[in-house]
Amino acid sequence: xxxxxxxxxxxxxxxxxxxxxLDLEIEDGEFVVFVGPSGCGKSTLLRLIAxxxxxxxxxxxxxxxxxxxxxxxxxGLAMVFQSYALYPHMSVRKNIAFPLRxxxxxxxxxxxxxxxxxxxxxxxDYLERRPGQLSGGQRQRVAIGxxxxxxxxxxxxxxxxxxxxxxxxxxxxxxxxELHKDLATTMIYVTHDQIEAMTMxxxxxxxxxxxxxxxxxxxxxxxxxxxxxxxxxxxxPTMNLFEGATAAEHGAHTIGVRPEHLVPSKTEGLWKGxxxxxxxxxSDTFLHIHDTGLTETITVRAGGDIDLHHNDTVYLxxxxxxxxxxxxxxxxxx
Amino acid sequence: xxxxxxxxxxxxxTALAWAxxxxxxxxxxxxxxxxxxxxxxxxxxxxxxFLFDWxxxxxxxxxxxxxxxxxxxxxxIIAVGSTLLGILIAVPAAWAMAFVPGRRxxxxxxxxxxxxxxxxxxxxxxxxxxxxxxxxMDSRILLVVVLMLINLPIIVWMLYTYFREIPGEILEAARMxxxxxxxxxxxxxxxxxxxxxxxxxxxxxxxxxxxxxxxILLTTVNAAPLTAFIASFSAPExxxxxxxxxASMLAIAPILVMGWFSxxxxxxxxxxxxxx
Amino acid sequence: MATAHSKSAARIMIAPAVFVLLVWMLxxxxxxxxxxxxxxxxxxxxxxxxIGFDNYVRFxxxxxxxxxxxxxxxxxxxxxxxxxxxxxxLALLLDQPMYGQGFVRILVIAPFFVMPTVSALxxxxxxxxxxxxxFSYLFKGLGFQPYDFLSQSPLLSIxxxxxxxxxxxxxxxxxxxxxxxxxEQLEAAExxxxxxxxxxxxIILPHLSRAITVVILIQTIFLLSIFAEIFVTTNGAFGTxxxxxxxxxxxLESQNVGLGSAGGIIAVILANVIAxxxxxxxxxxxxx
Numbered sequence: 001x002x003x004x005x006x007x008x009x010x011x012x013x014x015x016x017x018x019x020x021x022l023d024l025e026i027e028d029g030e031f032v033v034f035v036g037p038s039g040c041g042k043s044t045l046l047r048l049i050a051x052x053x054x055x056x057x058x059x060x061x062x063x064x065x066x067x068x069x070x071x072x073x074x075x076g077l078a079m080v081f082q083s084y085a086l087y088p089h090m091s092v093r094k095n096i097a098f099p100l101r102x103x104x105x106x107x108x109x110x111x112x113x114x115x116x117x118x119x120x121x122x123x124x125d126y127l128e129r130r131p132g133q134l135s136g137g138q139r140q141r142v143a144i145g146x147x148x149x150x151x152x153x154x155x156x157x158x159x160x161x162x163x164x165x166x167x168x169x170x171x172x173x174x175x176x177x178e179l180h181k182d183l184a185t186t187m188i189y190v191t192h193d194q195i196e197a198m199t200m201x202x203x204x205x206x207x208x209x210x211x212x213x214x215x216x217x218x219x220x221x222x223x224x225x226x227x228x229x230x231x232x233x234x235x236x237p238t239m240n241l242f243e244g245a246t247a248a249e250h251g252a253h254t255i256g257v258r259p260e261h262l263v264p265s266k267t268e269g270l271w272k273g274x275x276x277x278x279x280x281x282x283s284d285t286f287l288h289i290h291d292t293g294l295t296e297t298i299t300v301r302a303g304g305d306i307d308l309h310h311n312d313t314v315y316l317x318x319x320x321x322x323x324x325x326x327x328x329x330x331x332x333x334x
Numbered sequence: 335x336x337x338x339x340x341x342x343x344x345x346x347x348t349a350l351a352w353a354x355x356x357x358x359x360x361x362x363x364x365x366x367x368x369x370x371x372x373x374x375x376x377x378x379x380x381x382x383x384f385l386f387d388w389x390x391x392x393x394x395x396x397x398x399x400x401x402x403x404x405x406x407x408x409x410x411i412i413a414v415g416s417t418l419l420g421i422l423i424a425v426p427a428a429w430a431m432a433f434v435p436g437r438r439x440x441x442x443x444x445x446x447x448x449x450x451x452x453x454x455x456x457x458x459x460x461x462x463x464x465x466x467x468x469x470x471m472d473s474r475i476l477l478v479v480v481l482m483l484i485n486l487p488i489i490v491w492m493l494y495t496y497f498r499e500i501p502g503e504i505l506e507a508a509r510m511x512x513x514x515x516x517x518x519x520x521x522x523x524x525x526x527x528x529x530x531x532x533x534x535x536x537x538x539x540x541x542x543x544x545x546x547x548x549x550i551l552l553t554t555v556n557a558a559p560l561t562a563f564i565a566s567f568s569a570p571e572x573x574x575x576x577x578x579x580x581a582s583m584l585a586i587a588p589i590l591v592m593g594w595f596s597x598x599x600x601x602x603x604x605x606x607x608x609x610x
Numbered sequence: 611m612a613t614a615h616s617k618s619a620a621r622i623m624i625a626p627a628v629f630v631l632l633v634w635m636l637x638x639x640x641x642x643x644x645x646x647x648x649x650x651x652x653x654x655x656x657x658x659x660x661i662g663f664d665n666y667v668r669f670x671x672x673x674x675x676x677x678x679x680x681x682x683x684x685x686x687x688x689x690x691x692x693x694x695x696x697x698x699x700l701a702l703l704l705d706q707p708m709y710g711q712g713f714v715r716i717l718v719i720a721p722f723f724v725m726p727t728v729s730a731l732x733x734x735x736x737x738x739x740x741x742x743x744x745f746s747y748l749f750k751g752l753g754f755q756p757y758d759f760l761s762q763s764p765l766l767s768i769x770x771x772x773x774x775x776x777x778x779x780x781x782x783x784x785x786x787x788x789x790x791x792x793x794e795q796l797e798a799a800e801x802x803x804x805x806x807x808x809x810x811x812x813i814i815l816p817h818l819s820r821a822i823t824v825v826i827l828i829q830t831i832f833l834l835s836i837f838a839e840i841f842v843t844t845n846g847a848f849g850t851x852x853x854x855x856x857x858x859x860x861x862l863e864s865q866n867v868g869l870g871s872a873g874g875i876i877a878v879i880l881a882n883v884i885a886x887x888x889x890x891x892x893x894x895x896x897x898x
Contacts, residue, residue, distance in 0.1 A: 050506075052509065052510070071509070072506075072509045072510050073511070073513065073514070074512075078510065078511075079506075081507055083503050085506065085507035086504075086507075087521075087525075089525040089526060099510075099511035099512050102511055102512035102517060103512055146507075150512075
């Protein structure tokens with residue numbers, strides 16, 4: 001079981017309040033991603049749940065048990081760190097065994113769990129090596145292995161993929177996702193990368209300056225961003241935003257249209273502009289359009305074989321039902 | 335640089351570097367050679383290089399001089415004793431400063447360093463006076479304590495820079511893994527800190543072994559270590575080069591070997607982490 | 611996790627080190643300060659607890675102080691120039707591709723581990739000695755008159771001995787610094803058309819400047835208290851009496867403790883001026 005509830009959790013370092021009082025419920029088995037720009041308090045929030053930082057006030061409950069003052073060791077959680085935090089002087093086997101040794105589990109059961117974790121994570125051949133002899137991806141798997149064997153109530157991941165290169169990052173993303181489906185254990189995952197958040201999460205928590213901006217499924221956030229911050233943060237390339245007369249036509253202070261919801265045409269459309277650069281990815285083409293008189297650059301995501309190039313004239317038309325409207329405070333107008 | 339280096343160039347650099355290396359090492363090599371000559375060959379004109387009757391009689395002669403074994407014993411006790419005492423005091427301090435840094439940690443570290451820069455002559459007389467008053471003049475314990483104190487700042491600094499390299503996340507990982515404070519120290523911290531402590535010990539034994547201000551001025555007979563023993567050779571002329579060389583080799587050989595092992599730590603230890 | 615509990619534990623762990631160093635620094639230093647204002651000559655049984663700044667005035671105005679100061683400056687400057695220039699060149703040389711690099715490194719470093727009394731005596735007898743020293747044989751072989759180094763150029767002789775001991779230190783630190791230079795920077799400079807000398811002048815030297823500063827400061831602090839090398843070679847004669855040696859003679863040889871203590875305090879002040887610069891550099895390094 002791993003239902004985690006935060007009630008009025010607040011954290012201040014000295015006079016600086018990094019997390020204002022905050023409520024959050026995480027259901028058992030859920031994959032929750034905390035996402036936000038650096039310094040938004042997402043890692044602090046994770047460390048509060050882990051018990052590596054003390055809450056300044058408020059309560060943290062795991063499975064109906066108040067753990068606010070319980071030591072990290074006794075919360076039944078496992079954590080995977082950004083730097084992997086492997087013990088350099090221990091072999092892979094000993095690294096994975098360490099939490100079991102600390103809980104004084106009997107040797108046979110330890111070996112069984114280690115063998116199981118190693119086979120899931122493809123580490124069987126590396127068990128006798130030292131962390132220093134492993135690649136980044138393998139180290140990452142050892143760190144995950146060390147977490148799995150404890151059979152924790154929930155896994156905590158602190159930006160686990162940020163030290164890996166792009167190709168490995170994608171591979172590990174898939175592996176962690178599959179692991180979650182197999183284990184069905186609660187996972188809390190911190191990242192600044194909205195693509196990781198979108199692809200892995202059941203529920204995303206968008207944070208800014210310690211405040212929760214929005215909580216929802218990836219598609220909810222994509223289709224109904226609660227405010228301009230979430231609208232700008234979720235989605236890649238980022239949403240085009242328009243103010244002024246264009247927005248006023250829609251009865252809003254600001255309107256937003258995602259690049260994929262703009263239809264380009266060589267002959268006719270609502271807005272006229274000039275192609276600055278077209279990036280042909282094969283499956284898609286990203287057009288960067290200037291001189292529309294609306295905003296400096298409009299990004300459009302078009303089909304892979306569209307025939308538009310530098311300095312071509314282009315007309316754009318937003319899909320009518322895909323326009324997001326925001327008021328002067330930046331809040332979504334329903 | 336990913337560029338093919340011509341063998342010719344490499345040979346040229348090798349020759350040049352070896353020439354300089356040997357020139358710098360030469361006094362030690364010459365001492366080594368002389369220590370195996372008879373006193374007559376030692377001052378032969380022209381100098382004899384390798385082709386002479388090698389003899390170990392000088393080593394025997396030096397060992398037989400009544401005060402050599404005592405000086406050696408004193409050197410070992412003073413160097414090892416002051417280092418271990420320093421480690422005992424420095425480990426907790428460096429530990430606390432590295433893992434529980436406070437607002438004033440930096441000031442404390444710099445202040446400790448500043449005590450290292452105090453010129454010895456500034457406190458010479460009071461120390462002699464205090465030693466006499468306490469009745470510990472010319473005693474090993476006095477030198478153990480004094481050398482511990484002059485090297486303590488270096489010990490603290492070296493340990494501090496090593497401990498600081500142990501990532502905090504590893505300690506947190508251990509805590510998450512259910513380790514109590516004692517198992518955290520026993521299973522995680524200590525194994526990671528041992529290499530740093532070992533190099534600190536090594537470098538400080540070298541420094542204490544070679545210290546030649548207090549060891550000369552605070553000893554006369556009983557506690558005089560090798561530095562003072564060698565200094566007593568300073569007068570006579572002529573027929574004693576071979577024995578001086580043998581005594582010198584005996585005094586520097588063990589430390590030379592330790593020094594070669596600790597060259598990496600030397601940079602860190604003597605620059606207080608300013609150059610790594 | 612810096613809780614209040616661990617903070618107080620930390621304080622207890624630091625306390626012994628701070629305490630012993632505080633006692634070590636304060637008590638003898640305060641005693642020296644006290645003596646420096648006294649007329650204290652134990653051999654004559656003179657003790658007058660307060661004579662004001664007389665000792666300082668006498669020490670500073672004596673001809674021996676000025677000559678000791680000048681000797682000290684020459685000695686430190688001489689050793690520093692040899693070790694820094696030699697160290698930079700050797701570091702660059704050792705950084706080149708070669709066979710047996712590790713072994714050459716060992717050869718170069720060795721003198722640093724030789725105890726000062728040994729190196730002073732070896733140089734004094736086996737190299738500088740006018741009758742049997744190697745340099746005399748060398749001079750005779752080249753058709754020159756043997757030269758009595760220690761009596762004719764005593765200061766230079768001591769500079770050579772100490773520079774030989776400290777050259778490895780400078781080389782080792784500067785080599786570490788040279789090796790930390792990003793080779794792409796040099797390649798970029800080469801692409802920009804900079805010849806080898808300009809690459810040294812505009813890239814390597816600026817990169818080394820911090821290490822050079824550290825070497826200068828640390829060596830200066832150690833060099834200001836050179837003792838054993840003078841003690842076993844000239845015993846302070848022939849213009850090799852440095853400030854440290856002068857204070858030593860005043861305090862222990864002529865037992866004029868008051869005068870010597872004033873000199874000690876002056877030495878402390880001079881050393882502190884240099885120490886402040888070193889501390890700044892080290893302190894800055896602590897922050898990152």
